[in-house]
Amino acid sequence: MANEIIVEPDLQFTKDLIKAGANDLKKCYQCATCSVACRISPDNSPYPRKEMIWAQWGLKDRLLNDPDVWLCHQCNDCSTLCPRGAYPADVLKAIRKMLIQKLSWPSFMGSLVGESSMAVLALGFPALVVLLLTYFSNGFNFSSPKPVHYGQFIGYIPIQIIYTLALIFAVVSMVFSLKNYWAMLDANNPGAGQGPRKGFVPSLIEALKEILPHSTFKDCEANYIRYIAHFLTFWGMIGLLVTTAIVAFNIDILHLAPPSRSGPGTIPIKILGNVSAIAFVVGLAIMLVRRIGNPEQAGNSSYFDWFFLWIIFGTGATGLITELSRWAGSASGAYFFYMVHLMFVLALLLYLPFSKFAHLGYRTIAIAWGKSVGRNMTVPVVPNFVPPVRAEEPEAAKEATV
């Protein structure tokens, strides 16, 4: 029979998942409330019910090759409605973490970021790099020059070199992992490729059309505030990236002075930067406050979540404080926070492909893959209480009467 499978549960995988935050996955009794409750789960073979039994049975290969785990936007409707307290959203989250770690390249980076025992090392490395950079630039002199001139506190050139290298590392690693992921999805979902398939680029464009305006995210009505928070963070980050790119272009190519030395609000770039930074920090602050203040609704937060959230929040927050310190006339404050800010930025870049940050890549790829094979994820889920009449039943009945 085509559908027969030989099941060899990977007990360790189940245990790892439990450790990764899916504490209650064994409690699921397959009632499918989760799949009904989910507003964005497709009608056909919906998640997260099937993922729950796979997780219970330690079916590692299925879970890691399941693009549906990325279709989930973690609104936690399923977890709050689960009659057994199995927290399906946390299970999917843990699977995503396992996937990021499994596909991380080089692989040791996965455990460096994912294990709380490695926290000191993971945080210490970028801090040490920036400290060394600061020491060799000016020997920790936080008092001069005045007015603030960051280029003289830490030289631009070493920053450019180190951060560009880190960025290249991150991008190469990410692209490599994502390529593997795409190939893995293709190879291990043989049933999906049967229909006509779209190419990668059109699928990606279709996926981006959904991702950029957060249209699916918005469907998680139960958790609308999260949509706003993520939207602010997402677009704030893009604004900041654009700002950074323009500034770098101005400094390196046009040899203009950095905006910090041109007075506040005088040029549009500063407006873009500041508005983006505020959106970024406000969005992240909402997320943090919700996770701390309302864990029931926000879902259980694991080390993996906190690591990424604090780093990205730290990046935005220290950037803003640096600017505020400068405006307040505290040069030493500005220099100190600038140094801390650099540490956060380096950590963010280095760990992009291994931390939760990598979801921006994986989710995009998984959604794009879904588009390419025609897994329609925007069909709204309408509870269907009347099961469709199966075609073979009348025939069977006829046979019986004959």
Add this chain to the structure above:
Amino acid sequence: MEPKTGLYIDTGYGIGEALDIEALKGVATDEFKPAVCKAESYWSDPDKIEIIKSDIASEGLKAVVIAGSSPRVYQDVFKFDGVITERINLREHVVWCQPPSHEDTQMLAEDYVRMGLTKVTKYQDKPPFTEETVKSILVIGAGAAGLSAALDAANAGYEVFLVEKEAELGGWANKFSKAFTGEPPYDQLVDSPLKSKIDAVKSNAKIKVFASSRVYAISGAPGMFDAVIRPDGPWIDELNHKQDTWLKVQLARQKQAQEGGTAEAQTEEEKAAAGGWAVGEELALDFPHEKVRVGAVVLAAGWRPEDPAKYESLGYGKYPDVITNVQMEELARNGKIKRPSDGKDVNSIAFLECREENSENPFLNNSYVTCLVTLKQAKYLRESNPNGRAYIFYENMRTPGQYEKFYQTMQDDPGVFLSTGRVLGVSGDGAGLAVEVKDSLLGERLKVKVDMVVLATGMIPVTEDSAVVNLRYRQGPFLPKNPYGFNDSHFICFPYETQRTGIYAAGCVKSPMDFQGAESDATGAALKAIQCAELVSRGEAVHPRAGDQSYPELFVTRCTQCKRCTDECPFGAYDEKPDGTPLPNPTRCRRCAICMGSCPERIISFRDHSVDMIGSMIKSVNVPDEYSEKPRVIVFICENDAYPVVDMAGINRLQYSGFVRFVPLRCLGNINLVWIADALSKGIDGIMLIGCKYGDDYQCHFVKGSELANYRVSKVAETLQRLVLESERIQLFQLSIDEYGKLPDMINGFMDTLSQFDPNPYKGF
């Protein structure tokens, strides 16, 4: 009238307004001339009771008849020592269900007064049956239930004889590796909890233990059972064989009787078997034995594992690593679980629910206990091997009550894989076993590779193999069984009862149950046994007519040896005398009077209930002539369920035809066909019989009563033909106690049927 009677009509409850009380009194005084006839409201009031008592004293009344509320209420109030007390139900059966101040309502009330007053004239004054009885208790089986029953009875002050077939006490419960705690948080296992109980039994001076022994025979009756206890030996197989042969002959005879053929000649062996158990014959006790006299018996003989040979499709017998849950307990007792085939450590086990292919009840032997044992054994594996994987495939998973907590604990264990699914088969390749399952939670057919397979085989009551109690009763050595192989009783309403009075079942012989269940069950059975010993010592009936001091008396000179009473008694109360006449054992009797209904010679009667009494009551009904268009219907109702139904219909003010006259019987099986003939020849137009549901899910308090009534009524067609009457005039209805809403339609529907016929032509004869 005789006896000297006082009639007290209650005018309360609306009776006074709905009826012409003076006319009613007139009927009584004109036709019966009672010594006292008074009508006042609420005779149950204390000061009114005083009036009755003073009447009894001053007038020397021998009988008091209260016409008012249902006899089901104020039973303690209307109780006068040494005086016959009869109740006429004018409330629920007349004014609450009929239109007030109506001619028919008045006639109904008058008929009930006639019937009530007629009834008291037929009472006989007889003391209760008493004989010298003992109160000690025999407990068969010293497992979880037997030990508890023995201890409970002994602690209540009764002498106990405890018989155990094995050398060690404790039974299965003591052989298991671990047991459930029965205590919060219900997620742990403990060592078998029986040890302290065994010690307590051994050291209890009131309990005499017979280990390595079996009951050879029990004769007698409650309060005077004689049990022969014999050391275990091969004799039991011989005895079982004899009894099985006897049973086969009985069944063949019954079948032939149903089919109307003649019985085949018995083989010599069958004759010998039947002869060996002939009642009354002296047993040849030419072997070591002990004879004890006991008042009641607790049957706690327990269970044996189901024969796994029939699960060949699951690999049993084919692969040494396919074992039963009982074998698994043995493996687990030895510490780390090793594979039977090669002694290697076991890392994975598939636990399979046993499904009997091609069976009407494929899961007959599954129970919540087998489900729990499976979960428990999964824990054995997980506790002894942290990497162990336990697969549990089931179609039914039952973990009632707090056991849900244990189920949840096991479900939470990452190494326990639970799924529904139909097991397709088990195959082996030398290295291990593969289990194939369809309809699993994973949505596909799946195959798992395992080191070992454990089959959740069921628990079979030992009464399936042997009579155990080995009764020397005319109806045979067995306790009657229900279609599922357990001894037959009304376990839902009346736990502990069996169809043999004075023998109470407890524990797994009755139904699969856990330790805690068996222990509490044993307490109940022990208390029932004590109650039985006490009641019979006072000459009173046991359940369900507990306290009834009447008993059946036989006018044996007129007996024709037809043996219907001995055959039909659901409780085997009658043995047989050498001349073929019945030998009553009053302490076995439950006073259902089914025998009274069965007797064509009408020779069986009770002091307060007889063929003549009911017949006279029927005859006392005033039947108007055929031109009056007032038909009359006698409704025989069972006292246990149908009578309360009629009362409830009245309480709910449900209205129905006023042409019916209810005649309560102890059980519908009490119906004697002569009453039907009496009624029809008197001019009664139709007869209804309302009894409990019968069949596999019977509700009869006396097991077979309504079924027997149905059988008898089916034979009445002959009588009707003789009288040239339509057979639809007699109908039997089944009603359960909560169905009072159906009563009006039932009665009115019957009246509609009758309206199609002419009036009974015998009116006025």
